Amino acid sequence: MHAEAFVQDLAVIMLVAGLVTLLFHQLKLPVVLGYILAGVLIGPHTPPFALIHDQDTIHTLAELGLMFLLFSLGLEFNLKKLSRVGVSALAAGFIETTLMMFVGYQIAQLFGWKSMDALFLGAMMAISSTTIIVKALDELNLKNHPFAQLIFGVLLVEDIIAIALIVLLSGIATSGALSAGAVVTTLSKLVLFMVVSLLVGLVTIPRLLNYVDKFKSPEMLLVTVLGLLFGFCLLVMKLQYSMALGAFLIGAVIAESRQVKKVEHLIEPIRDMFSAIFFVAIGLLFNPDVLTEHPVPIIVIACAVIIGKILSASIASFVAGQNGKTSLQVGMGLANIGEFSFIIASLGISLKVTSDFLYPIAVAVAAITAFTTPFLIRSADNSAVQVAKIIPLSVTQVANAYTTWLQSIQPRGDNIIIAQIIRRIVIHVLMNFAVVIAVFLVSASFTTVLESHLPALLVHEGLEKTVIWSGTFLLALPFLIAAYRKLKALSMLLAEMGVKPEKAGQYTMQVRKVISEVIPIVAILVILILVTGLSASILPPANLLWVILVLFALLVPLLWSRFVKLHSRLQIALMETLDDEEHSS
Numbered sequence: 001m002h003a004e005a006f007v008q009d010l011a012v013i014m015l016v017a018g019l020v021t022l023l024f025h026q027l028k029l030p031v032v033l034g035y036i037l038a039g040v041l042i043g044p045h046t047p048p049f050a051l052i053h054d055q056d057t058i059h060t061l062a063e064l065g066l067m068f069l070l071f072s073l074g075l076e077f078n079l080k081k082l083s084r085v086g087v088s089a090l091a092a093g094f095i096e097t098t099l100m101m102f103v104g105y106q107i108a109q110l111f112g113w114k115s116m117d118a119l120f121l122g123a124m125m126a127i128s129s130t131t132i133i134v135k136a137l138d139e140l141n142l143k144n145h146p147f148a149q150l151i152f153g154v155l156l157v158e159d160i161i162a163i164a165l166i167v168l169l170s171g172i173a174t175s176g177a178l179s180a181g182a183v184v185t186t187l188s189k190l191v192l193f194m195v196v197s198l199l200v201g202l203v204t205i206p207r208l209l210n211y212v213d214k215f216k217s218p219e220m221l222l223v224t225v226l227g228l229l230f231g232f233c234l235l236v237m238k239l240q241y242s243m244a245l246g247a248f249l250i251g252a253v254i255a256e257s258r259q260v261k262k263v264e265h266l267i268e269p270i271r272d273m274f275s276a277i278f279f280v281a282i283g284l285l286f287n288p289d290v291l292t293e294h295p296v297p298i299i300v301i302a303c304a305v306i307i308g309k310i311l312s313a314s315i316a317s318f319v320a321g322q323n324g325k326t327s328l329q330v331g332m333g334l335a336n337i338g339e340f341s342f343i344i345a346s347l348g349i350s351l352k353v354t355s356d357f358l359y360p361i362a363v364a365v366a367a368i369t370a371f372t373t374p375f376l377i378r379s380a381d382n383s384a385v386q387v388a389k390i391i392p393l394s395v396t397q398v399a400n401a402y403t404t405w406l407q408s409i410q411p412r413g414d415n416i417i418i419a420q421i422i423r424r425i426v427i428h429v430l431m432n433f434a435v436v437i438a439v440f441l442v443s444a445s446f447t448t449v450l451e452s453h454l455p456a457l458l459v460h461e462g463l464e465k466t467v468i469w470s471g472t473f474l475l476a477l478p479f480l481i482a483a484y485r486k487l488k489a490l491s492m493l494l495a496e497m498g499v500k501p502e503k504a505g506q507y508t509m510q511v512r513k514v515i516s517e518v519i520p521i522v523a524i525l526v527i528l529i530l531v532t533g534l535s536a537s538i539l540p541p542a543n544l545l546w547v548i549l550v551l552f553a554l555l556v557p558l559l560w561s562r563f564v565k566l567h568s569r570l571q572i573a574l575m576e577t578l579d580d581e582e583h584s585s
Contacts, residue, residue, distance in 0.1 A: 005053045012051045013058070013280050014273075016042050021276075028139065030132050030370050032339065035276050036363060039283015046288065058281055065278025066343060067247045068271040071229055073130075073159060074251020075264055088320040089153025092330065095316035096154065096309070097126040097161050103308045104301075111297055116173065117355050120348045123169060124362050125305055127162045129338020129370065130155045136374045137333070147329035147380075150322065154313070154334060162340040164190060166242050166347060173353040193241065194249060196438040199431060201253035203570060206577045209257045221259065222266045228254070244343065256577050282342050282363060285349070290360035298361055302368040306376070309335040323403055324396075325384040332376040332383065336369035337362070418497070425490045432483040433527055436476045440535040443472040447538050466540035470548050476531070477556065478563040480524065482571075485564070487520035494519070 017038040024034035042051040052058060104122030113121070133155065137143045164187065171186045205228065212224045229250055236246030254263055291298065314331030318324065345362040348354030388396070447468055495512035532539065539545060556563075 006057055009052050009054055009058060010061075012042055013038070013277060016051075017276050017280055030135060032129075032131055032279055033367055033370055035279030036283040036286065036367070039280040040286050040288065041283075042280075043284040043286065045286070052284060055284060058277065058284065061274065062278040062281035063243065065274035065276070065281070066346075067229070067233060067243055068267070068274045069278060069339065070163075070244045070247035071251040072264075072267065072271050072275075074248040074253075075255050075260060075267070077156065077159070077248075077252045077255055088317065088322060089150055090157055091320035092150070092313065092316040092322075093154040093157025093161065095319065096313045096334070097158060099312040099316070100126040100305075100308055103304055103312075107297075107301060107304055113355065113358075116348070116353045117358050119172065120169065120344060120354050120358060121301070121362075123162075123165045123344050124337060124341040125301070125308070126165070127158050127337065127340040127344075128155060128309065128334045129336050129340075129366070129373075130159065132336055132338050132370050132373055133333060136377055140374065140377060142377065147326045147333070150317065150326065150330050151333045154317075154330065159340070162344075163245055163248050166244050166344065169344065169347060170242055170351065173348070173351040190241075190245075192434055192438060192441075193239070194245075195431060195434040197249050198253060199435060199574065201250070202256055202577045203573050205250075205253050206257035207573075209254070209259045209263075213259050213262070218262070218266055221262060225254065225263050225267065242347075279339075279342070282346070285346075286360045286363050287356075288360075290357055291364060294357055294361055297357075298364045298368075301361065302365045305337055305365060305369050306335045306372060310376075318399070318403075321403065324388065324391075324399055325381075328384045328387060329377075329380040332380040333373075335376050336373045337366050338370065341366055418493075422490065422493065425486050425493075429483050429486045429490070429523075432479040432486070435479045436483070436527065436531060437534060439476045439479075440472055440531050443468060444535055444537045463544075465538050466544045466548065469535060469538050469540050469545075472535065472538070473548075473552065477552075477559075478567040478570075480527070481556075481560065481563050482567045483527070484520050484524055487523050488516065491516040491519035 017035055020038040020041070021031045021034035024031055024037075040046055044052070044055070101122035104125035105118045108118030108121045133151065134143075137148050137151070142148050167190050168183065168186055172183075208228075209221070209224065212221055229247065232250040233243045233246035236249070237243055254260060257263075310328075310331040312331070313334045314327045317327035317330045322330065341362050345354070345359045349359055447465075492512075495515040499508055499511045499515065501508045540548065
């Protein structure tokens, strides 16, 4: 009987969704809104009766829809694309989302809502709808315009920020605390986890998919990808992170493989089905009564999203170096909220930390801003002309001078090459340090689990910790050595650039040598102190620790070249994945 009810619910969902979305497609309206409307029509809040019997099962399927939605988003994301986004999109995305979160928080405070409602409202108002904006630009034939490319870059940055917000809000909701220290700690752990997951994934998963693809079996490739998706999401959930984060990360890793186009083709029908269920489930939770009970908040928040995003994104784009016309086009193109707002609103409901009215308000605001988006994008050119007529000449001159100044301070010629070299070295150093920290954190966690499940093995606690810490340090050594070598190269470059013979005179070489030696040693000491703090739970007794350090001091020179070769192989494997021209970027 349960199976029959489930099939009936699923049939109702897909039939109504198909009919409504067909209508929306004919009217050239966002299909996502059609799914939500379908959910409202068959939901428990719409008379004369509810057509869905088992909402719990439907919401479980909706979670799968969220997983596939974020996985597909990860497939469209890759590190090359992020590197091409540029400083303008990074700065504009960060500034715009920060300002909108502040606006949302203040609006909630103005209405007297509780702090958790204010936090979630700010997060919902910060993230624009990638689906709706891309569709609107495509239908208006504007996807290849320069301002559209900047919009895509900002949307990419917003998607990454949204993932971070989901994790951060989950942590805040679970702990019930909001402090600067907790936020910094949560974000630091998140960044560390993402970096290490991407590094390990990029070295291993593309090679696994290359091997599977040799069998020329789409079924085998699909099952392998689904196994990786579900397995990694399970691991992420065991580590107390959200399933959405896991789906996005594994998608981003697979995006760097040669098989990404095949995977997208294979996963598309599964994604479309479960995504439809996800958005229909959003409609099931929507209570139309909120439109009459909270009309003022809906109107205020919708206006705040439209006006606030136009102003914040325009200002952020201008500050990042774009001219006035392009900045306004970017602002008017980003003036909506969408799928991530639904996800964040759903998170608040599932964690039971937000008020009942917040979710339907978010859906109503998203629907309003989705309808206005195409009109705003279409009128951006004329609006830019009209605004230019209104702005005083003195303000225009100052703005032009600012843009010219920004362009003048951009590195040119040899400075560009030097800046790229320095940036690459710094990134490599940070990645190696991230791996070192992760190795010690994993070892400490593993030891805690081992002590709780196998206490009988811990005959001599000092000896056990000595073995574990020594093994952990041995695993981390190749990355510490690599970081030292990169820092050595960086310090030599900085010493060469910073110490000029005309200023240092006869002491030029000595000063350069001191700088080139001191910087890497200080950096390694800092990371070792940090590692010591992280591995406090597995540190051996002091007398044994000194013995281990002496042994490693004797061992490292003998194994130095082998560690360098090992790390070089790992780095080559990573670079081959990133530089592979055979897969789509």
